Amino acid sequence: MTDERRTGNGEQGAGGTDLPAARGDTGDVIRVQKGMFGANNGGDTTGYGGLVRTVSLPGASSRPYGGPGGVFDEIADELEGALEEQGLVPGNAIEKTVVDRGEITFHIAREHLVQVARTLRDDPALRFELCTGVSGVHFLGDQGRELHAVYHLRSLTHGRLIRLEVSAPDADPHVPSLVEVYPTNDWHERETYDFFGLIFDGHPALTRIMMPDDWQGFPQRKDYPLGGIPVEYKGAQIPAPDQRRSYS
Amino acid sequence: MSAPHAPHSSHGQRGTPSDGGSATAGSGSARTTTEGTVYTVTGGDWDEVVRSAAEADDERIVVNMGPQHPSTHGVLRLILEIDGETVTEARCGIGYLHTGIEKNLEFRNWTQGTTFVTRMDYLTSFFNETAYCLGVEKLLGIQDDVPDRATLLRVLLMELNRLSSHLVCIATGGMELGATTIMIYGFRDRELILDAYELITGLRMNHAFIRPGGLAQDLPPGAVDHLRELLKTLRANLPEYDKLATGNPIFKARMQDVGYLDLAGCMALGATGPILRSTGLPHDLRKSDPYCGYETFDFDVPTADTCDAYGRFLIRLEEMRQSLRIVEQCLDRLEPGPVMVADKKIAWPAQLALGPDGLGNSLDHIKNIMGTSMEALIHHFKLVTEGFRVPPGQAYAAVESPKGELGAHVVSDGGTRPYRVHFRDPSFTNLQAMAAMCEGGQVADVIVAVASIDPVMGGVDR
Numbered sequence: 001m002t003d004e005r006r007t008g009n010g011e012q013g014a015g016g017t018d019l020p021a022a023r024g025d026t027g028d029v030i031r032v033q034k035g036m037f038g039a040n041n042g043g044d045t046t047g048y049g050g051l052v053r054t055v056s057l058p059g060a061s062s063r064p065y066g067g068p069g070g071v072f073d074e075i076a077d078e079l080e081g082a083l084e085e086q087g088l089v090p091g092n093a094i095e096k097t098v099v100d101r102g103e104i105t106f107h108i109a110r111e112h113l114v115q116v117a118r119t120l121r122d123d124p125a126l127r128f129e130l131c132t133g134v135s136g137v138h139f140l141g142d143q144g145r146e147l148h149a150v151y152h153l154r155s156l157t158h159g160r161l162i163r164l165e166v167s168a169p170d171a172d173p174h175v176p177s178l179v180e181v182y183p184t185n186d187w188h189e190r191e192t193y194d195f196f197g198l199i200f201d202g203h204p205a206l207t208r209i210m211m212p213d214d215w216q217g218f219p220q221r222k223d224y225p226l227g228g229i230p231v232e233y234k235g236a237q238i239p240a241p242d243q244r245r246s247y248s
Numbered sequence: 249m250s251a252p253h254a255p256h257s258s259h260g261q262r263g264t265p266s267d268g269g270s271a272t273a274g275s276g277s278a279r280t281t282t283e284g285t286v287y288t289v290t291g292g293d294w295d296e297v298v299r300s301a302a303e304a305d306d307e308r309i310v311v312n313m314g315p316q317h318p319s320t321h322g323v324l325r326l327i328l329e330i331d332g333e334t335v336t337e338a339r340c341g342i343g344y345l346h347t348g349i350e351k352n353l354e355f356r357n358w359t360q361g362t363t364f365v366t367r368m369d370y371l372t373s374f375f376n377e378t379a380y381c382l383g384v385e386k387l388l389g390i391q392d393d394v395p396d397r398a399t400l401l402r403v404l405l406m407e408l409n410r411l412s413s414h415l416v417c418i419a420t421g422g423m424e425l426g427a428t429t430i431m432i433y434g435f436r437d438r439e440l441i442l443d444a445y446e447l448i449t450g451l452r453m454n455h456a457f458i459r460p461g462g463l464a465q466d467l468p469p470g471a472v473d474h475l476r477e478l479l480k481t482l483r484a485n486l487p488e489y490d491k492l493a494t495g496n497p498i499f500k501a502r503m504q505d506v507g508y509l510d511l512a513g514c515m516a517l518g519a520t521g522p523i524l525r526s527t528g529l530p531h532d533l534r535k536s537d538p539y540c541g542y543e544t545f546d547f548d549v550p551t552a553d554t555c556d557a558y559g560r561f562l563i564r565l566e567e568m569r570q571s572l573r574i575v576e577q578c579l580d581r582l583e584p585g586p587v588m589v590a591d592k593k594i595a596w597p598a599q600l601a602l603g604p605d606g607l608g609n610s611l612d613h614i615k616n617i618m619g620t621s622m623e624a625l626i627h628h629f630k631l632v633t634e635g636f637r638v639p640p641g642q643a644y645a646a647v648e649s650p651k652g653e654l655g656a657h658v659v660s661d662g663g664t665r666p667y668r669v670h671f672r673d674p675s676f677t678n679l680q681a682m683a684a685m686c687e688g689g690q691v692a693d694v695i696v697a698v699a700s701i702d703p704v705m706g707g708v709d710r
Contacts, residue, residue, distance in 0.1 A: 030640065030661050055662045058641050100641050101386050129515045132646070133677060135657040135670035150657060152644050152672070156529070159536050163644065184518025187680050188672075195350075210343040210709060220351050220668075241355040247634040247664045 027059030027098075031141040060096035065104060072104045075162060078125040079106070079116070088115065105163040110175050113166050114202075117181045120153055120162075128153035128162065131178065133188030136196035140222045146170040147198050151178070151185075168198065177203040195220035308336070313694075315344045321420065321698060322705035326682070330691055338686040338694065340679055345709040353669045357635025358384055359596060361666055363456040365656075368671055369707025370453055371416055374409040375649040376656075376707075377458035378402050380669065382539060382645035383658035384460040387638045390589055397585040398462035399540050404475075404578035405448070405457070406540075406647070407571040411482065412441040413650040413702075414564040418489065421561070421699035425502050430492055437485050444478050447471055450607055462588035465600045475579055479572055486572075489565055503558035507685040507697030510555050517684060518677045521652025522567070523701065526552045526559035533648035540647075545574050557700035567650075592627065594636050635664040651675050651702055673707040 033055055036048030065072035076097060080090035093112035098105040108116050120128040130153070137148040145167035154161050168175050177200035178185045189200040190209040197218035200206055208215060217224055228240030238244075278287050278300065287300075313326040325341035349364045356364070365380045366373040385391050419434025442452040448471055449457040449464070457464050493499045509519060511527040524531055532549040534542040550566035552559030588595040601610035617625040640662040646655040652674030659668040678701050685697040 033662075055640055101389065101643055103642075103644065105642075130518060130520075132518065132653060132655050132672045135668075135672070137642075137659050137668045139661075150642070150670075152655065152657070154653075156531055156536070161537065161644070161646075163642075182518070183516045184677055184680065187676065191676075208343075210346040212343075219348065226351060226355055241352070244355075246355075 027056040028139070028142050028145065029054045029056045030139045031055050058098055058100040061099040065097065065099045067099070067102070067104060071160060072099055075104065075126065075160065076106075078123065079120065082119045082123045082126065083116070086115065086119070088112065103161070103163060105165050107165045107167070110166045110168060113164070114176050114178065114181060117151075117153075117164070117178050120164075121181055126155065127157040128155045128160070130154040130156060131182035131184055134178070134185055134192050136192040136198055136220065138196055138220065138222045142167070144169045147173050147175075147196055149175050149192060149198055173197055174199050174201050176201050177206075179203055194218070197221065311691075315341070321703055324679075324698070324703065324705055324708075326694065326698070328686075328691065328694065333690050333692075335686050335689055335691055335694060338683045340682055342676075342679070342705070342708050345705040347706075347710065349710045350669055350671070353666050355665065357664050358460055358638055358666060359635060361669065362459055363454075365669070365671065366454050366456050367706065368710050369649070369651070369654075369673060369675060369704045371413045371704050372409055372649045372651065372654070372707070373453060373455050374402070374405040374458060375647050375654050376671070377456065378406060378540065379645050379647045379649075379654050379656040379671070380658070381458050381460045382647070383643045383656040383669075384638065384666075386643035386645055387641055387658060387660050388460070388594065388636075389639075390461065390591065390594065393589045393591065394462055395586045395588070396541075397466075397583065398587040400578050400582055401463055401467065401587065402458055403540050403542065403545070404575055405445075407574045407578070408441050408444060410571045410650045411568050412438045412445075414568050415441070417650070417699070417702040418493075418561065418564060421696075421702075422493065424695050424699050425499070427493070427499065430489065433485070433488055433492070437482060440478055440481060444471075444475060447474055459588070459596060461591070461594045461596075462586070464596070466587045467582075472579055472582065475575070479576055479579075482568075482572060486565070486568060494562065494565070500558060502692075503556065503561060503696055503700075504554070505556050506689065506693045507557040507560075507700045508555050509681055509685050513681065513684055517681045519652065519681045521648070521650065521674055521678065522560045522563045523678055523681065524652065525549065525563050527555045528553040533646055533653060537646065539645070545577050547571075547574050557696050560700045564650075593631070596631070637662060637664055638666075646672075649674055651704075651707075652678060671707075671710060673710065675701075675703040675705075675707040676710075679703045679708055 031054070032052060034049070034052050035044055036046055036051055063073065064070065065076055067073070080094070083090045083093055093109055093116055095107040095109055098107065106116075117131075120126050132152045132154060135150045137150060139146055139148060147168045147170060149166045149168075151164040151166075152161060153164065166175050173196075175198055177189055179189065179200075180202065186204070187209060189203050190206060192198050193200060193203075193206050194208045194210050195218055207213065211219065226240070226242035228242065230237050230239045230243070232238070278285050280286075309330050311328045311330055313328060315323040315325040323344035325344065327339040327341060328335050329337035347367075349368055353361050353364050361380055361384070362377045365376040368376050382391075385394060415434045415438040419431045419438070422428075422430030422434065445455065446452050448467060449455040509517070509523060509527070511524075511529055513519070514524045514527055514529075520531070528551050530549040530551050533539070534547075535549055547570045550563050550570065552563055600607055603611070617628050638660040640660050642657065642659040644655055644657050646653050648654070653672065654674055655672035657668075657670040657672070658666060661667040682698060682701060685701070686694045689697070
């Protein structure tokens with residue numbers, strides 16, 4: 001992958017022949033890359049060791065959002081309209097909207113998550129009946145928004161798919177539970193709690209689901225080591241996977 | 249009817265075992281704990297336990313089925329509160345097969361990821377691999393560059409995989425009802441499909457054959473003929489399940505109206521796949537949100553309107569016939585061509601060939617990189633040791649696995665390793681519906697309901 005494909009301000013929009021969504025030039029910075037080739041242990045003899053650049057996620061998009069047949073604009077319009085009807089300023093609930101790689105993501109302020117989800121489920125023009133669960137992501141470098149909870153909602157009525165993203169700081173890992181809106185999230189939220197320590201307020205029984213009940217720590221956080229031991233292979237010592245050289 | 253299917257072991261759920269002596273306790277022996285009397289049952293002494301429990305005038309019995317119970321589909325633990333033969337409360341205990349695949353993925357490069365995801369739901373390997381690869385390809389922005397032949401072969405392998413997965417479901421489900429003939433037939437036909445896998449990928453399970461950008465290698469010579477023969481055999485064999493089971497009064501008596509879950513329940517609990525289609529809703533991602541060119545294939549989405557285990561069984565049977573149709577269309581449309589993207593920065597450099605000591609790099613390729621082109625050697629080395637970089641962002645790719653919506657949420661931070669990969673496994677989500685299906689029913693019906701969900705613990709626990 002070359003750099004011009006990676007820099008986040010570019011033409012990569014809704015993908016394919018659809019209208020490309022313009023993208024703001026700043027996304028969340030998730031890490032700082034030093035050097036050219038990613039190797040971070042051992043001496044750097046490449047001459048590129050002084051190179052420093054930030055890696056950021058795709059930033060907020062501005063209208064029009066595009067999508068197949070302009071469907072993303074339609075969803076955003078309906079959602080904003082429905083929230084306004086409920087007396088909520090859409091800009092307060094929806095922190096930003098990102099259109100990237102043909103998918104639309106609404107970043108929701110966590111205090112409004114339940115209301116937004118309920119609107120998305122119940123509004124006849126939206127009707128996202130099916131939640132495919134929650135996936136946690138831990139961005140160590142995203143200061144103050146380290147823990148992300150990502151929901152994918154599918155509308156069988158309209159045949160659409162959107163993504164909601166909520167973030168919480170490591171210091172206050174609380175996100176409201178969506179179980180009352182989407183009961184399917186019961187186990188999914190337990191799983192995300194189990195692995196990331198995200199506490200879903202209002203979940204009926206937030207306990208560990210995969211790890212033993214008395215497990216210490218949250219294994220899929222980025223600061224939790226993978227573990228493992230070096231093994232001997234054909235006479236050489238192969239270090240544990242998380243001790244091996246990485247290039248990213 | 250219930251006695252042979254009754255749970256065979258029960259252990260103190262939260263009770264503290266009194267001492268090591270319980271291990272040697274005979275069948276049906278009782279001991280007292282702080283939580284009440286605990287019986288350890290090892291054989292056909294269920295009646296005895298029920299009698300003594302009734303005599304003890306205890307208002308409730310908590311039965312632990314599993315995690316080592318033959319009819320709970322792997323290491324699934326069912327915690328049933330029963331009143332006589334009626335299940336009043338049912339809960340699942342999972343996590344006994346958690347292997348940390350998602351965490352491990354983050355420490356290997358993108359291509360090595362398929363080696364891990366193929367082991368999640370080990371009965372639907374090709375679906376896991378395809379969902380993962382579609383996600384990675386979306387992140388790379390190379391969806392349109394994947395060659396047609398690779399996509400066709402992915403569809404072909406997935407549909408064969410649907411057959412083999414449904415065959416296991418029907419076989420083990422039948423066995424749990426005591427229908428061993430169905431079990432023998434199911435595994436017999438699955439074996440034929442596994443032989444085809446072995447011919448194509450070299451392995452019967454855990455293939456890691458579908459890679460970001462295409463496939464690991466092309467079909468071996470003779471594979472198309474082999475697959476056509478296989479189709480013929482399967483076409484001849486599939487009606488046997490109909491003859492054995494469809495309409496069979498014993499089968500129907502055990503399965504009809506068991507494991508009931510209607511459309512509202514499915515939507516709330518996120519159940520997809522045959523469970524959802526048994527409520528009459530023809531939701532299938534292959535039709536509603538096509539990927540891999542499914543919109544160009546001619547096939548039907550079977551449904552039932554019974555919401556029960558019998559309807560799901562009929563749907564699985566019909567889906568197998570539809571899969572055969574799709575495989576046949578794939579074979580008809582196959583044309584020679586590449587099976588990997590042309591971009592040499594992504595395509596794995598090795599051209600595999602069968603040598604005297606097994607599968608390895610082809611001699612031509614080795615001759616090229618070692619003898620004539622130093623740049624090719626450098627690129628080979630860089631790609632194999634580092635892997636390729638994927639632009640930062642996230643993508644969600646979903647496929648219709650035999651069990652429902654299998655989604656892969658793939659996140660990249662611009663590096664050579666996945667930053668986070670989360671699988672929305674249909675077994676995991678569908679298994680939540682177990683309580684809704686079983687509570688209020690008979691103990692023996694729990695087995696049927698769980699079998700109709702078709703959970704695979706490798707996928708549930710990951």
